[in-house]
Structure formats: structure tokens, C-alpha cells
Amino acid sequence: MAMITNLLMLEGIGVQNWTYIIVGLTFSLYIGIAIWSRASSTKEFYVAGGGVSPWANGMATAADWMSAASFISMAGIISFAGYDGAVYLMGWTGGYVLLALLLAPYLRKFGKFTVPDFIGDRYYSKVARIVAVFCALLVSFTYVAGQMRGVGIVFSRFLEVEINTGVIIGMLIVLFYAVLGGMKGITYTQVAQYCVLIFAFMVPAIFISIQMTGNPIPQLGFGSELADGSGTFLLDKLDGLSTELGFAEYTEGSKSTIDVFAITLALMVGTAGLPHVIVRFFTVKRVRDARKSAGIALLLIAILYTTAPAVAVFARTNMIETVSNKPYDGVPEWFKKWETTGLITFTDKNSDGKIQYVADANKNELIVDRDIMVLANPEIANLPNWVIALVAAGGLAAALSTAAGLLLVISSSVSHDLIKKVFNPMISEKGELIAARLSAVGAVCVAGYFGINPPGFVAAVVALAFGLAAASFFPAIILGIFYKRMNKEGAIAGMVVGIMSMLLYMIKYKLGWFDEVLPDKSEWWFGISPEGFGAVAMVLNFIVSITIMKFTPPPPEEVQEIVENIRIPSGAEDAIIH
Amino acid sequence: MNNQQKATAYWKENIRYVLILLTIWFLVSYGAGILFKNTLNTIKIGGFKLGFWFAQQGSMYVFVILIFVYVRLMNKLDKKYGYDN
Numbered sequence: 001m002a003m004i005t006n007l008l009m010l011e012g013i014g015v016q017n018w019t020y021i022i023v024g025l026t027f028s029l030y031i032g033i034a035i036w037s038r039a040s041s042t043k044e045f046y047v048a049g050g051g052v053s054p055w056a057n058g059m060a061t062a063a064d065w066m067s068a069a070s071f072i073s074m075a076g077i078i079s080f081a082g083y084d085g086a087v088y089l090m091g092w093t094g095g096y097v098l099l100a101l102l103l104a105p106y107l108r109k110f111g112k113f114t115v116p117d118f119i120g121d122r123y124y125s126k127v128a129r130i131v132a133v134f135c136a137l138l139v140s141f142t143y144v145a146g147q148m149r150g151v152g153i154v155f156s157r158f159l160e161v162e163i164n165t166g167v168i169i170g171m172l173i174v175l176f177y178a179v180l181g182g183m184k185g186i187t188y189t190q191v192a193q194y195c196v197l198i199f200a201f202m203v204p205a206i207f208i209s210i211q212m213t214g215n216p217i218p219q220l221g222f223g224s225e226l227a228d229g230s231g232t233f234l235l236d237k238l239d240g241l242s243t244e245l246g247f248a249e250y251t252e253g254s255k256s257t258i259d260v261f262a263i264t265l266a267l268m269v270g271t272a273g274l275p276h277v278i279v280r281f282f283t284v285k286r287v288r289d290a291r292k293s294a295g296i297a298l299l300l301i302a303i304l305y306t307t308a309p310a311v312a313v314f315a316r317t318n319m320i321e322t323v324s325n326k327p328y329d330g331v332p333e334w335f336k337k338w339e340t341t342g343l344i345t346f347t348d349k350n351s352d353g354k355i356q357y358v359a360d361a362n363k364n365e366l367i368v369d370r371d372i373m374v375l376a377n378p379e380i381a382n383l384p385n386w387v388i389a390l391v392a393a394g395g396l397a398a399a400l401s402t403a404a405g406l407l408l409v410i411s412s413s414v415s416h417d418l419i420k421k422v423f424n425p426m427i428s429e430k431g432e433l434i435a436a437r438l439s440a441v442g443a444v445c446v447a448g449y450f451g452i453n454p455p456g457f458v459a460a461v462v463a464l465a466f467g468l469a470a471a472s473f474f475p476a477i478i479l480g481i482f483y484k485r486m487n488k489e490g491a492i493a494g495m496v497v498g499i500m501s502m503l504l505y506m507i508k509y510k511l512g513w514f515d516e517v518l519p520d521k522s523e524w525w526f527g528i529s530p531e532g533f534g535a536v537a538m539v540l541n542f543i544v545s546i547t548i549m550k551f552t553p554p555p556p557e558e559v560q561e562i563v564e565n566i567r568i569p570s571g572a573e574d575a576i577i578h
Numbered sequence: 579m580n581n582q583q584k585a586t587a588y589w590k591e592n593i594r595y596v597l598i599l600l601t602i603w604f605l606v607s608y609g610a611g612i613l614f615k616n617t618l619n620t621i622k623i624g625g626f627k628l629g630f631w632f633a634q635q636g637s638m639y640v641f642v643i644l645i646f647v648y649v650r651l652m653n654k655l656d657k658k659y660g661y662d663n
Contacts, residue, residue, distance in 0.1 A: 078634075083615075083630055083633060083634075085634070086611060086612075086630075086633035086634050089633070089634055089637075089638060090607045090611055090633065090637050090638070093637075093638045093641050094603065094607050094637070094641055096641065096645065097599070097600070097603045097641050097644050097645060100645045100648060100649075101596050101599060101600065101644075101645075101648055102596065105652075219635060220624075222625070223623075223624045223625040223626040223631070224624065224625055225625065233624070233625030234625055235625045235626065235627075235630075236625065251619070251627050251630040257612060257613065260612050261608060261612050261613070264607065264608070264612065265608075288649070288652070288653055288656065288662070291645075291648065291649045291652060292649050294645055295642070295645035295646045295648075295649055298641060298642050298645055299642050302638045302639070302641070302642050305638055306635055306638055306639070309634040309635065564585060567585065567588075567589050567592075568585055568588070568661055569652075569656055569661045569662075570656070570660075570661040570662065
């Protein structure tokens with residue numbers, strides 16, 4: 001300890017060392033928590049014993065939810081998309097309103113361990129359960145591969161190790177606390193990870209907001225006048241700069257209204273249908289705690305999500321001002337540094353020694369990776385080295401917490417929904433716990449494999465995990481709660497049609513496997529992109545479910561009683577024992 | 579009121595709250611932030627065009643408020659019907 005303190009006293013301690021220190025400290029914290037919160041029963045492994053406080057669950061949900069994409073990529077995506085970036089902001093927060101009002105309280109009252117549990121029991125059918133398991137695995141695997149890759153990328157950029165080494169280190173850490181602690185270990189490490197990631201995101205944002213606008217609150221800062229005394233509003237200036245360079249006006253965007261609408265809807269509904277988010281609401285004690293923790297989770301998420309568009313505006317303005325039409329020889333140090341990583345590339349097409357950054361692809365000389373907007377932000381703003389290291393620790397916290405939550409869904413789908421409920425109902429409590437741990441190990445290995453050998457289509461598919469969740473789970477759960485007459489025939493047909501139509505649209509218009517070349521945007525149905533098609537597939541699911549239901553027998557009496565029972569909030573504490 | 583009637587009355591009130599809150603949810607995001615964005619953009623508050631502000635800030639604040647309003651309404655409703663144990 002004395003040695004570390006001495007080390008910190010040294011001046012001019014490099015970014016690299018700071019990163020080792022901060023990342024090392026946060027990792028020890030996560031491991032310490034994991035050892036303290038080992039799971040000793042399947043109930044602890046699947047739902048942390050069902051006694052997590054609303055605040056702890058809210059923080060864990062927020063960390064679980066905010067992935068490497070939210071932390072590293074989102075602000076950058078918005079800064080290039082301008083107004084269109086709102087689809088992510090509204091889409092990834094609005095879903096919590098649906099969760100709190102339509103799903104969380106009832107699923108908590110139902111009181112089982114997994115989403116396929118609900119589907120299987122409510123629709124009194126093994127087939128329904130297996131379809132749900134398939135959907136849960138498909139959604140979770142596409143999502144988790146991206147997280148492991150994110151861990152690798154953060155490691156490689158900040159600690160200069162191979163991406164693959166980074167993936168393996170990340171795997172070992174997650175393996176340790178997910179396998180040992182199950183949901184219990186994951187919940188309490190996620191609480192710590194939320195603190196790390198929000199601090200790491202807010203510190204640079206506040207610094208930069210003060211620098212650019214003199215306002216310490218980024219949410220207000222990006223609507224303020226510039227600090228240079230010109231009296232111009234920051235957003236007006238950015239609109240001006242964007243149009244000058246041939247881009248769409250920043251506050252206008254370029255996607256069609258119907259596509260913005262569809263993508264926002266697909267992301268909202270997808271959020272509400274993601275198994276790793278839903279399962280978090282099984283961990284609290286009472287129904288009222290489930291509602292409250294959804295509110296807390298969204299409040300904590302909104303802190304980052306309302307800051308991200310501000311960071312996007314600051315970073316975009318800063319970048320244009322720093323590089324546009326400036327001589328290449330005079331660029332700041334961070335520009336050169338990120339150029340060596342390949343995330344900034346400059347080709348002097350007209351050989352005038354200056355950087356032309358314009359919308360016209362033939363004349364544009366600068367390509368900037370969107371991730372830089374957050375990763376290089378502290379350097380662009382000349383912030384101290386420890387802030388840069390903090391951003392690395394924050395990115396890792398975001399990626400690890402999401403990966404762990406997804407791995408738990410995968411392992412419980414296998415050990416609980418498949419092994420215990422379908423193949424071997426006689427399995428003992430102890431046997432199921434071992435099976436759960438082994439499936440967690442298996443899931444980490446598969447995720448790590450995809451992290452190291454990412455199939456070309458993973459990146460393209462991650463964004464579509466939401467569409468898949470929207471198309472499959474959301475209608476089945478909503479109808480299961482709000483429509484007593486809904487039966488297994490309707491629900492199964494709806495889920496199958498929903499997920500298949502989403503998969504086919506995705507394969508045709510996102511991956512282009514059906515044609516020689518990827519079909520053009522003009523061929524999209526109603527002008528809706530694959531990202532937004534989840535909304536259409538969800539509607540299809542609803543229509544098919546209700547139509548089939550009309551022609552098939554109603555569910556048995558005892559199932560209708562389950563539905564009546566979950567609508568009443570009292571007695572949830574007892575319901576979890578089964 | 580017997581148990582069945584009580585449960586039905588409780589459910590009806592709950593659904594009414596949900597519908598009102600989801601209408602607001604729809605209006606701030608899909609309404610103000612998307613469908614009526616251009617009209618609202620003619621109004622400016624500080625440096626923000628209003629439609630843009632709803633899409634990238636306002637809708638999210640309203641979402642948070644909506645959930646907490648629902649939490650309060652439902653806690654009261656639970657008490658009223660004796661479901662708060």
C-alpha cells in the first residue's frame with residue numbers, strides 16, 4: 001500500500017501507469033465483491049435470493065443495461081448522426097416506461113426465475129418454453145459477443161496488449177464472479193460497476209462543458225452560448241459548421257420520419273423484451289420494489305443518456321474546429337496518437353497539406369472512427385492523465401457488467417429451463433446448481449470464442465438483438481398478462497412468426513445473404529430499415545397471436561387463475577418459493 | 579365487495595393509470611420528438627430548438643417522471659385496496 005501511495009506521489013506518471021492502477025483497483029474490487037457474495041442455492045444463483053433492495057437493483061440494472069456500446073460508441077454515433085441519434089436516446093430509455101408499467105410488477109409477482117419460465121407456465125406448454133429458450137439464447141449470444149469484443153478493444157487501446165489477450169483477461173474476470181456468485185455476485189459487482197462507469201463518463205463531460213460554454217452541467221451547456229464571448233449558441237454554430245461542410249444540419253438529421261419512428265419503437269419494445277433486463281426484476285422483494293427499482297434504474301441511466309448528446313455536440317464542434325482546413329503538420333498530439341491506432345485516417349487527396357473534412361466522399365480526406373469521440377475526448381480537451389485512465393476503467397465496467405448479466409441469462413436458460421424443466425425434472429437442487437455453474441463456464445467460453453474470432457456479421461447483428469427481442473418476447477408477455485383469453489397456440493405461433501420474419505428481413509436487408517449484393521435502401525418495406533423492422537415484426541406477432549387464438553380453445557381454468565393472481569400485487573414474497 | 583369484485587375494480591383503476599401515462603409517454607417521444615418535431619423546431623428555448631430538445635433531452639426527463647408518478651399512484655392504490663402487505 002505504501003508503495004502505491006509513493007507511486008501516486010510521483011509527478012508525470014504516465015497514462016499507461018494510471019490505467020494499470022485504476023483498472024487494477026476496480027478489478028480487485030469486483031473480485032472482492034464476488035468472493036463476499038458467493039451463491040449457495042439455485043435461488044441465490046438465479047435471482048440473488050430475491051431480496052435485493054430497490055436501489056441496489058436499480059444500480060445493477062443500470063450497469064447491466066449500459067453496455068460498451070452505450071459508454072464508448074453512443075455519443076460518437078450521435079455526434080455523426082445529429083438529430084437522428086435520438087432514436088437511441090429515446091429508444092433505449094423509453095423501454096423502461098413499458099417495463100415499469102406493463103411488465104416488471106407482474107413478472108415479479110409471478111415470481112419465477114427466468115423469462116422462459118413465465119412463457120412456459122403461462123402458456124402451459126413445453127413447446128412454448130423451448131421456443132422462448134431459443135429466442136433468449138439467440139438474443140443473448142448476439143449481444144454478448146459484442147461485449148467481449150468491447151472488452152478486448154478497451155484493453156488493446158489503453159494497455160497496449162493484443163485484443164485477444166484483452167478478451168481472455170475479460171473472460172477470466174467475468175468467469176470468476178459469474179460462476180462463483182451467480183446473480184448474487186453479479187448484482188453487487190454491477191452496483192460497483194455503475195459507480196465506476198458513471199463517474200468515468202461524467203468527469204470529462206463536465207470539464208469539457210465548462211471549457212466550451214462555462215456551464216458545468218453538460219445537459220444545459222450544449223444549449224448555451226459559447227464561452228468565447230461571441231454570443232453565438234453552440235448548437236447554432238454547429239449547424240452552421242455542418243452545412244458549410246456539406247453535411248445535413250446537425251439538429252435536423254437525414255433519416256426519414258417513418259424510419260426514425262420505427263427504429264425508436266423497435267428499440268423501446270426490444271429493451272422491454274430483453275431477458276437480461278427483465279430478469280433483474282425477479283430479484284427484488286415485493287411488487288412495489290419492482291416498480292420503484294425500474295424508476296431508479298431509468299433515473300440512473302438517464303444521467304448518462306442525457307449527457308451523451310451534449311458530449312456528442314462538444315466533441316463534434318471541437319473536432320471540426322481543430323482539423324477542418326488546418327495544415328496537417330500543425331495537428332495536435334492526440335490526432336497523431338489516434339492515427340497510429342488506425343481510428344483516424346488522413347489522405348491528402350488534393351496534396352495541399354491541409355485537412356479537408358467534408359460530406360462529399362470524393363473530396364473528403366479525413367475518416368474518424370465514432371468511438372474516438374468518447375475515448376479521445378479527455379485528450380482533445382487536455383484533461384489530466386488520470387481522467388483518461390478513468391475512461392478506460394469505465395469502458396471496461398460497462399462491457400463487463402453487461403456481459404455478466406447476459407451470461408447469467410444464458411446459463412439459467414440452459415440449466416433451469418432446459419435441464420431442470422424439460423430434460424431432467426428430477427435433478428436435485430445441488431445438481432442444478434452445478435449445472436448452472438457449468439453452463440456459465442460454457443457460455444463464457446462460447447462468448448470468448450466469438451470475441452476472439454468475431455464472425456463478420458456480429459457487429460451488424462448486435463443492433464438487431466433488440467428487434468429480435470421485440471419480435472418475440474414482448475407480445476407474448478404482454479398478452480400473457482393483459483389478455484386472459486390468450487392461449488398457447490396463439491402465443492407460440494406469434495413468437496415463431498415474429499422472430500422468423502425479423503430474421504428473414506435481417507438476412508435479406510442487413511446481411512445480404514439472399515442476393516448477390518446487399519439490396520438497396522429503396523427496396524426496404526415502407527422505407528423501414530432492418531434496425532426498425534423489429535417494430536413491424538412485433539405488430540405481426542400481435543396480429544398472428546390474436547388471430548390464431550380466436551380459432552383455438554381458451555387456456556385451462558388454472559392458467560386463467562395464474563393471470564388473475566399476478567394482477568394483484570400482494571403476497572409476492574411467498575410466490576418465489578417453488 | 580367480495581374478493582373478485584375488489585380485484586376487478588383494482589385492475590380497472592390500474593389500467594386507467596397505465597393508459598393515461600402511456601399517452602403522455604407517446605406524446606413526448608413519438609409526438610414532440612418525432613412527428614411534430616419540425617413544427618416545434620420553430621420555437622427556440624435558449625440554444626435549443628424545441629423539437630430537437632424533446633428528442634434528445636425532454637422525452638427522457640418525462641420518462642423518468644412518468645415512472646415515479648406511476649410508483650406513487652400504485653402505492654396509493656395498493657393501500658386503498660389493502661394489497662400493500
